[in-house]
Amino acid sequence: MEKIYTIKDIAELAGVSKGTVDRVLHNRGKVSEDALNKVNEVLDKIDYQPNLMARSLKKTQIYSICVLLPDSASDPYWQPCIDGINEAKKEFKSFNVKLEVFLFDPTSTASFVETNQSVLNTSPDAVLLVPLFHKEAIDAIETYNSKGIIASIFNNQLKSSAIKSFVGQDLFQSGRIAARLLELLLQKGTIAIVHIDEDYENAIHMQEKERGFRNYFDTLEKGKFEIKTFKVKHPQFKTTLKEYLEANPAIEGLFVTTSKAYQVAKIISKNPERKIALVGYDLLENNLEYLNNKIIDFLIHQNPKRQAYLGATNLIEHFIFEKEISAEKLLPIDIINTENAKDYIL
Amino acid sequence: MEKIYTIKDIAELAGVSKGTVDRVLHNRGKVSEDALNKVNEVLDKIDYQPNLMARSLKKTQIYSICVLLPDSASDPYWQPCIDGINEAKKEFKSFNVKLEVFLFDPTSTASFVETNQSVLNTSPDAVLLVPLFHKEAIDAIETYNSKGIIASIFNNQLKSSAIKSFVGQDLFQSGRIAARLLELLLQKGTIAIVHIDEDYENAIHMQEKERGFRNYFDTLEKGKFEIKTFKVKHPQFKTTLKEYLEANPAIEGLFVTTSKAYQVAKIISKNPERKIALVGYDLLENNLEYLNNKIIDFLIHQNPKRQAYLGATNLIEHFIFEKEISAEKLLPIDIINTENAKDYIL
DNA sequence: TGTTAAAATGTGCTCGAACACAATAAAAAT
DNA sequence: ATTTTTATTGTGTTCGAGCACATTTTAACA
Helix, strand or coil, X not given: CCCCCCHHXXXXXXXXXXXXXXXXXXXXXXXXXXXXXXHHHHHHHCCCCCCHHHHHHHCCCCEEEEEEEECCCCCHHHHHHHHHHHHHHHHCCCCCEEEEEEEECCCCHHHHHXXXXXXXXXXXXXXXXXXXXXXXXXXXXXXXXXXXXXXXXECCCCCCCCCCEEEECCHHHHHHHHHHHHXXXXXXEEEEEEEECCCCCCCHHHHHHHHHHHHHHHCCCCCCEEEEEEEECHHHHHHHHHHHHHHCCCEEEEEECCCCHHHHHHXXXXXXXXXXXXXXXXXXXXXXXXXXXXXXXXXXXXXXXHHHHHHHHHHHHHHHHCCCCCCEEECCCEEECCCCHHHHCC | CCCCCCHHHXXXXXXXXXXXXXXXXXXXXXXXXXXXXXXXXXXXXCCCCCCHHHHHHHCCCCEEEEEEEECCCCCHHHHHHHHHHHHHHHHCCCCCEEEEEEEECCCCHHHHHHHHHHHHHCCCCEEEECCCCHHHHHHHHHHHHXXXXXXXXXXXXXXXXXXCEEEECCHHHHHHHHHHHHHHHHCCEEEEEEEECCCCCCCHHHHHHHHHHHHHHHCCCCCCEEEEEEEECHHHHHHHHHHHHHHCCCEEEEEECCCCHHHHHHHHHCCCCCCCEEEEECXXXXXXXXXXXXXXXXXXXXXXXXXXXXXXXXXHHHHHHCCCCCCEEECCCEEECCCCHHHHCC
């Protein structure tokens, strides 16, 4: 148990007043070289840890953090994010931080831009956002940056020097995991990657997952597996997938790169004689239902709640504990089957 | 943004002094009925949240928590626990808590008893321990309890009214997960549950895992799987398992209930013509090696680091934030394969 | 040498809760 | 009615950091 030093202790050891120590610690200047040396000598010798209670008690400034994410009314995937933010809120409610959530419509670029404008008008100290629209997100982040507002992102990776922090998963690896699972389920055969509900060109996450998935099979003994790709957007989805499967009777496995595996499961389950292995993403209620029916074999958990929570706490702790903002935090990629699913929902 | 009330605010609203408010809040008595009513009326109306910074700044009492766990020199499984404790230590170093680790020899009951005695001599405020020896653990916990020392456990479940908190996993469910994985790997056939390195009678975790494992297959269509059990303690282990497998050529899958799957993998790998599916526990380096060689198909992660961390923070937050101690915290049971293993190690 | 400006240093208050102690009011005893 | 006892209420200090302001020291100039 080492002694805990206070500013007063340091002042006494250095033979100066606590005002001077304070000036040295925050290098506010107005300190003679002589005094500076005396204080630094003491600081080198001891390990001074400022008392954070005292600091945050004194500081009256309230740090404001805005969180921008898609409205879960449009896509239930986002609900856990709000829960994660609320958890962070609760945990740090005693501190001088204000967390405010702004929702935008994930189907509308305009809504995203507008919401960013609203956030900008509150001139917060930091913004945590889901960069759903590539170009617009970059624009928004650069605007924040130019105004001295810290910008962090989560869920979707995005390369920009204006971004201070990213929380998410390694999507390439995520694709490899799906591949490994389908390998175990099938041993050999034809598998289709199914991209639904989003534009392939705009959805980097789909591309990365596909890359990882194919990469895994490329390193395997050749000839065992054949990998196809199937892309389709929502409205026409049902009939097209049905036709696609009928046209490709060799397909024994599907990898759905979005959280919409339940839609695929619905179609598969109509033809129970044809057994098709199915791996998808996210613990939506619809997905869990088909997981329990064993139509879906595995789900990969992207842990949106934890992503949001960590994104928020990373910023909060930066402000109140002066912690370094970690540039990248990759979450473990959880494999979910019928038996461990319930542990992850809460 | 609701207003944050202070004791001074309450005093003004109730028309009394802050000393009186303080006496009401901590019901230290010496308050007239009239004053009590006035203060309570205000308290009912507003949501008073004491400023924890101010409180812990004033309080000079240092809470002491002792952590008792097996020495990782005897079993590398325990190393992550120490890491978890250190993480908790670091996170709360500014607060008035002292975390002290005491190690015991997991192979020696006497060592466990002695270490508990040492802990008792420091008369801590709380103890967090791994109750490796059933009877002795109960005794120790009751002693702590009688002296007003809070006792929490992690890793191994133990039923006793003297225990304030348990952090761990649902071991029955854990067995079911292993079962589900082996079902997927084999479709049908003979599987053996392998209990090694510990006394089956004293190791409740083994029994629970076996129960869960068998329970899963009991609910399946009969006749597809046959489940056997194989128990052996360390020294004679190698030859006996080898003989057992030769005597039972039908066995196509093994479920190892301890962290020693690598020992089984070593034997299996000597005979590559015979393909045996293998599921075990814990991300020890030896296990990971065989996982990457695809001798081990899946590992189940018990997350000892997080168990220790949560056990510790649960107690810490009880002391400094007056949080309720949660009686039971069951961690998710992570499924690990070649592709997501590295995310869980850190 | 005296005066003024500038630089350096020290002092004292604040944040909110906790608690010791002083002050006041009410009740009891003379 | 006055003193003493007891019950109730209020005041003031502390914790450590941060910062405004007062004070002292040193340098610059007339």
